[in-house]
Amino acid sequence: MQENSTTSLERKLGLFSLTNIVVANIIGAGIFTTSGLLMNDLGNPVLMIVLWIVGGAIALCGALCYGELGAAIPEAGGEYAFLSRLYHPLFGFLSGWVSFIVGFSAPIAASSIGFSEYLTRAFPALFDWTTRLGVTNPSLSKNILSILLIAIFTVVHLRGIDFGAVIQNILTTLKVGLIAVLILIGFAFGNGDSNHFTMGSSVPFDFGSWKTIGLSLLWIMFAYSGWNASTYVGSEVRRPELNIPRSLFIGTAVVAFLYLGLNVLYVYAIDPEAMKGVISIGGMAMGNLLGRGMETLFSLLIAFALLSSLSAFIILGPRVYYSMAKDGYFFRFVSDISPHYRVPAKAIVLQGVIASIIVLSGTLDQILTYMGFSLGIFPLLAVFGIFRLRQLGKSPRLLPLYPFVPLFYLFFGIAMLLLSFFERPTESSIAILTVLVGIPAFYLFRRRYSEAAAAPSA
Numbered sequence: 001m002q003e004n005s006t007t008s009l010e011r012k013l014g015l016f017s018l019t020n021i022v023v024a025n026i027i028g029a030g031i032f033t034t035s036g037l038l039m040n041d042l043g044n045p046v047l048m049i050v051l052w053i054v055g056g057a058i059a060l061c062g063a064l065c066y067g068e069l070g071a072a073i074p075e076a077g078g079e080y081a082f083l084s085r086l087y088h089p090l091f092g093f094l095s096g097w098v099s100f101i102v103g104f105s106a107p108i109a110a111s112s113i114g115f116s117e118y119l120t121r122a123f124p125a126l127f128d129w130t131t132r133l134g135v136t137n138p139s140l141s142k143n144i145l146s147i148l149l150i151a152i153f154t155v156v157h158l159r160g161i162d163f164g165a166v167i168q169n170i171l172t173t174l175k176v177g178l179i180a181v182l183i184l185i186g187f188a189f190g191n192g193d194s195n196h197f198t199m200g201s202s203v204p205f206d207f208g209s210w211k212t213i214g215l216s217l218l219w220i221m222f223a224y225s226g227w228n229a230s231t232y233v234g235s236e237v238r239r240p241e242l243n244i245p246r247s248l249f250i251g252t253a254v255v256a257f258l259y260l261g262l263n264v265l266y267v268y269a270i271d272p273e274a275m276k277g278v279i280s281i282g283g284m285a286m287g288n289l290l291g292r293g294m295e296t297l298f299s300l301l302i303a304f305a306l307l308s309s310l311s312a313f314i315i316l317g318p319r320v321y322y323s324m325a326k327d328g329y330f331f332r333f334v335s336d337i338s339p340h341y342r343v344p345a346k347a348i349v350l351q352g353v354i355a356s357i358i359v360l361s362g363t364l365d366q367i368l369t370y371m372g373f374s375l376g377i378f379p380l381l382a383v384f385g386i387f388r389l390r391q392l393g394k395s396p397r398l399l400p401l402y403p404f405v406p407l408f409y410l411f412f413g414i415a416m417l418l419l420s421f422f423e424r425p426t427e428s429s430i431a432i433l434t435v436l437v438g439i440p441a442f443y444l445f446r447r448r449y450s451e452a453a454a455a456p457s458a
Helices: 015-026 029-042 045-072 079-086 089-103 105-122 128-132 138-158 161-189 194-198 207-224 240-269 281-290 292-326 345-361 364-391 404-423 425-454
Strands: none
Touching: 015 161, 015 240, 015 292, 029 045, 029 105, 029 207, 029 240, 029 281, 029 292, 045 194, 045 207, 045 240, 045 364, 045 404, 079 089, 079 292, 079 364, 089 105, 089 292, 089 364, 089 425, 105 138, 105 292, 105 345, 138 292, 138 345, 161 240, 161 281, 161 292, 194 240, 207 240, 207 364, 207 404, 240 281, 281 292, 292 345, 364 404, 364 425, 404 425
C-alpha cells in the first residue's frame, strides 16, 4: 500500500545537503580528543598516522558498500532498514536499539559537553555570572549550557528538514573551511619541528602490541563514525540511487583528507612525549605553533565543529527510531509525523530528552569507552549484506572492485573487534550485553504490535 503523503517523509535532500550531513556527522569529538590518547598507548607518531590512514581506508570502503546498499534500499534508518530487509527484523531492531542507546544520544551529549568545555577554554570567565545566581559548581554550569544547546537544536530541527538542512549546511561549510585554513596556516607560518616524526619508541609487534593497535584503530573508527550518515535519511533523498553513494564517498574522502592533515599537524607541532595523554590536543598544537591567541581561536573552532556534529546527530537519529516505530518495533508514537513541518517530531524530542539525561548522568565517560565496540558490530553485518544483495539479484551493482572492497572492510572490522575485546574485555562485554538486552525488547514490541494488529477496529 502506498503511504499517505501526510504520514510519510518527503524526498527533498540533494547531494550538497547529504554530503554536508556526512561530513558534519563524522567530524566530532574524536579527531579533537583521541590523538593524544593514541600517542600515549602507541608511543610512535608514524604508526599513529599510519593507523589514521588505515582508518580512512576502512571508512571509505564502508562508504562504498553502503552506497550500493542505500541505492538498493533507499529508506530511512540506515542499518535498521538494511538488516531488516536483508536478514530479519530482529537484526535491524538490534542495530536501531544500539543506535538509540549509544549511536546518537550519547554523541549528542558528548558534542554538547565538548562545546561547553572548549568554549570555556576559549573564555575562562564565561561562567562567572552563574556564581551570582548561586551556581558555584563549574561542571553544573557547563551541563546547563550543554542541555540548553541540545534544546535549541532540537527546536531548530523540529521546524522541518529544509530549515534544519540550511542551518546544517552553513555550520558544516564554516567548519570545513576553518579546519582547512588552520591546517594551511599551521604549516605555512607555524613554529613546528619535522624531527618530531622520527621520535618516539619502537613497536615490537607482539600480541600485546597488536591488541593496542586494535584498540587504537577502534578509537580511530569512532572518530570516523558517521561515514554512513546519509543512509539514515534515505526516505528524504532525491534520486537516492545517485545521491546516496556520491554523498557517502565524497563526504568520507573529504574528512579522511582533513583528518590526515590535522594529525600530521599535531605531530609537527608537538613532541610525541609531550603529546601523550593530552585531551585538548588541537588547542595545544596551535598554541605551540602560533601562540596563545591561536590556541583560543582553535578552541572556538572546535566548539563550533562540535556544534555542527550535534546538529547532524539530531537530524539522523530520529529517522532510525521513526523507521523502527513505523514497522511496529518501537513505541508507536515515535512514528508520528508533524503535520506542519513534516518531521518525526516526537522522535526528535525523545532523543533530546535522553541526550540531556546522559549529560546529567555522570556516566558519559563509561558510555564513550564502549561506544566504539558497540558501533562496530552492525556495520559488519550490513557490509556482508552486499553479498546477499547480489545473490538475490537486487543489487544496482554500483560497488567498484567487488568483492575486494567489502572483504577489506570485513577483515579489518572483525580483527579490530577481536583485538579490542582481548585488550578491554570489560567494556567490550558491556557492549555485547547492550546488544543482547535488545533481544527480549524486540519480541516484546513485536508481541504488542501483533496484538494491536489483531484487535478489531472500532
